[in-house]
Amino acid sequence: MTEDLMTIRQMCEAFDVTARTLRFYESKELLAPIRQGQKRLFTKKDRARLTLILRGKKFGFSLEEIRQLLEMYHMQDQQATQLKTTYELAQKRLAQLIAQREELDQVIQDLQDQIAWGYELMRSKNISIKSSDE
Amino acid sequence: MTEDLMTIRQMCEAFDVTARTLRFYESKELLAPIRQGQKRLFTKKDRARLTLILRGKKFGFSLEEIRQLLEMYHMQDQQATQLKTTYELAQKRLAQLIAQREELDQVIQDLQDQIAWGYELMRSKNISIKSSDE
DNA sequence: ACAAAGGTTTACGTTGACGTAAGTAAAACG
DNA sequence: CGTTTTACTTACGTCAACGTAAACCTTTGT
Numbered sequence: 001m002t003e004d005l006m007t008i009r010q011m012c013e014a015f016d017v018t019a020r021t022l023r024f025y026e027s028k029e030l031l032a033p034i035r036q037g038q039k040r041l042f043t044k045k046d047r048a049r050l051t052l053i054l055r056g057k058k059f060g061f062s063l064e065e066i067r068q069l070l071e072m073y074h075m076q077d078q079q080a081t082q083l084k085t086t087y088e089l090a091q092k093r094l095a096q097l098i099a100q101r102e103e104l105d106q107v108i109q110d111l112q113d114q115i116a117w118g119y120e121l122m123r124s125k126n127i128s129i130k131s132s133d134e
Numbered sequence: 135m136t137e138d139l140m141t142i143r144q145m146c147e148a149f150d151v152t153a154r155t156l157r158f159y160e161s162k163e164l165l166a167p168i169r170q171g172q173k174r175l176f177t178k179k180d181r182a183r184l185t186l187i188l189r190g191k192k193f194g195f196s197l198e199e200i201r202q203l204l205e206m207y208h209m210q211d212q213q214a215t216q217l218k219t220t221y222e223l224a225q226k227r228l229a230q231l232i233a234q235r236e237e238l239d240q241v242i243q244d245l246q247d248q249i250a251w252g253y254e255l256m257r258s259k260n261i262s263i264k265s266s267d268e
Numbered sequence: 269a270c271a272a273a274g275g276t277t278t279a280c281g282t283t284g285a286c287g288t289a290a291g292t293a294a295a296a297c298g
Numbered sequence: 299c300g301t302t303t304t305a306c307t308t309a310c311g312t313c314a315a316c317g318t319a320a321a322c323c324t325t326t327g328t
Contacts, residue, residue: 141304155285
């Protein structure tokens with residue numbers, strides 16, 4: 001049962017990141033692996049956090065922004081004020097994300113139109129298209 | 135009719151970017167304003183491109199990636215090979231964008247769940263919530 | 269016993285995307 | 299006609315997010 005602990009190397013392989021990255025995240029207080037002597041041991045909690053970190057990164061959140069969002073996960077006993085602040089911050093983020101999705105829909109539409117246009121252009125020039133396997 | 139030309143300062147105000155940014159984009163061949171002596175004059179085409187650049191940036195495209203995508207807009211007379219390459223590149227991008235949208239939907243869902251959880255937590259602690267105007 | 273494997277800290281290097289400052293030149297205004 | 303305004307080039311600075319190298323432990327297999 002005590003074996004939900006992972007070494008740094010195992011983490012690297014599981015999440016496809018470098019050891020440097022994990023140590024860097026720790027230095028920025030995004031992760032807090034426990035220590036066995038010198039060595040880091042990453043818990044389930046660390047893995048959950050890392051998943052969120054990597055997900056956040058895909059959408060252009062800075063590490064500092066991610067750090068703030070991560071706080072929300074562990075505020076059970078914190079002060080009310082801070083909780084409320086984070087709650088409001090989360091609301092703002094949500095609004096941003098929804099706006100971002102609308103824009104993304106637009107970008108996808110634009111690109112699809114362009115592809116259709118390019119397709120016609122290619123047809124008119126008799127360029128064979130095929131899939132891509134030569 | 136020759137007045138779809140804008141100075142750098144006008145561009146800055148219209149798009150809320152700095153002059154440095156516009157010159158930087160030119161140096162990276164993302165923009166190609168015409169010159170009147172030393173001075174840059176930005177055409178409608180430049181503005182269309184800048185719109186796309188800024189839009190692309192919102193979704194984490196690097197300037198180099200954006201540059202490649204921009205090529206598609208002006209390939210009318212180019213070689214077929216290049217056209218085909220770009221066409222395929224656009225297809226890949228499209229797939230990426232759609233995947234990104236799916237992930238974004240997931241992030242939005244997660245955040246909404248968290249907000250609901252935080253809301254309950256706050257209710258249980260009798261923290262007043264209100265809108266935010268106070 | 270000892271070398272290879274895996275881990276550590278410390279610290280300088282790098283890349284992308286600009287910021288910022290210095291020093292000119294041209295143009296528009298009072 | 300002098301002086302602000304606007305713009306230009308050149309070039310060094312910056313910040314985030316790591317990469318990379320050096321120098322060092324410690325365990326583990328043979």
